[in-house]
Amino acid sequence: MISNIMEPVITQTNFPALKLKNRGKVRDIYDFGEALLIVATDRLSAFDVVMNEGIPYKGKVLTQISDFWFEQTKDIISNHLISSIVYDFPSVCKPYWDSLGDRSMFVKKTKPLPVECIVRGYLSGSGWNEYQKRKSVCGVQLPDGLVESSKLPEPIFTPTTKEEVGKHDENISFDQMINIIGKELAEKVRDISLKVYRHGAEIAEKKGIIIADTKMEFGMLEQELILIDELLTPDSSRFWPSENYEEGRPQKSYDKQFLRDYLLSINWNQKPPAPELPPDIIENTRKKYEEALNRLVE
Numbered sequence: 001m002i003s004n005i006m007e008p009v010i011t012q013t014n015f016p017a018l019k020l021k022n023r024g025k026v027r028d029i030y031d032f033g034e035a036l037l038i039v040a041t042d043r044l045s046a047f048d049v050v051m052n053e054g055i056p057y058k059g060k061v062l063t064q065i066s067d068f069w070f071e072q073t074k075d076i077i078s079n080h081l082i083s084s085i086v087y088d089f090p091s092v093c094k095p096y097w098d099s100l101g102d103r104s105m106f107v108k109k110t111k112p113l114p115v116e117c118i119v120r121g122y123l124s125g126s127g128w129n130e131y132q133k134r135k136s137v138c139g140v141q142l143p144d145g146l147v148e149s150s151k152l153p154e155p156i157f158t159p160t161t162k163e164e165v166g167k168h169d170e171n172i173s174f175d176q177m178i179n180i181i182g183k184e185l186a187e188k189v190r191d192i193s194l195k196v197y198r199h200g201a202e203i204a205e206k207k208g209i210i211i212a213d214t215k216m217e218f219g220m221l222e223q224e225l226i227l228i229d230e231l232l233t234p235d236s237s238r239f240w241p242s243e244n245y246e247e248g249r250p251q252k253s254y255d256k257q258f259l260r261d262y263l264l265s266i267n268w269n270q271k272p273p274a275p276e277l278p279p280d281i282i283e284n285t286r287k288k289y290e291e292a293l294n295r296l297v298e
Contacts, residue, residue, distance in 0.1 A: 007056070010103070011041055011043050012028065012041060012043075013039050013099060018030040021036065025045040026044070026059070026062070027041065034108070035109055036108075037093065037107075038104060038105045038229075039100060040059035040060070040062045041054065041058075041059050042055050042057070044259065045235075046263055046274075047263065047270040048169065049274050050274065052273075053277045055286050056286050057286060058286065058289055062103075062233045063104065063105060065230075065293055066230045066232075069232045072200070076192065076196055079226055082107055084102075084104065086100050089106050107228070108221055109221075110220055111219055111221075112229075113181055114161070115160065115162055116160045116169060116215050117193040117218065118158045118215050119157055119214055119216070120137060121151065122150065122210070122213065123146050124148065127158070128149075131146060137158060138159075139158075139174075147247050148247070148250065149249060155197055157190045159174065159176075160172060160215075193216050196216065196227070197214055197216075200231075204232075205242065207296055208241060208243060209241065209254065209295055209296065210241075210251075211238070211239060212238035212239075212240055216229075216231065217230075234292045238255055238257060239253055240254070254295075
């Protein structure tokens, strides 16, 4: 749960005693040899561009939600989490406990797969745009008669490339994914992604949340496939309040779709530099992330 005491927004970490590996769109990653320290900052990206302003507590929300889901899905597939409790981290981290608390994970280092694994259970976003033109999503043919936000007959797997910060991930077909990582591994990743999504969606539905779609990432630890990065968070998923759900229109959300809608309304070109975010957009985004956490873990 999130404290009521307002804390400073953390958009970048600097820990001189630790070895910085890289900074992602949201996370700062520190290298510990066979392990990594992943710190979720309060940065927010939209359309693959990092905003200038941070969202208060966002990193803590993402970490606690991922922590929740890694526990819920560990019987389906192993994950990279060693601990999210700062007292378990190497002693060199101790001077930074205040900054690391509730927003960091000490994890196993893997070789990440060069694809991102998208599962869609509902018709929204770019999927809805494509369906209107071709009756398909990422090349997967769908039945006629669906409308915006329709629940799909079955969840579908639609992978993308994994691009560097500032570049857009590109949709690819399953056959293209096979060409990148091989048939056996591609089929395994697809099947596990669908299983994790279905399990997560069932749990979330009981909490009043529809998980419309989500992105997962996997890595290889020697010969073992494991889940990495984040899992079923408002950054990587569309979360809709089930009590407001209605086909045929966009949905209210607990995720960054609220921010995307604002950015579309101002006709931003979706390229750097990011526009300045008004205080009310920042505050309402914070509230949506926190509501997602509170519903899931209550």
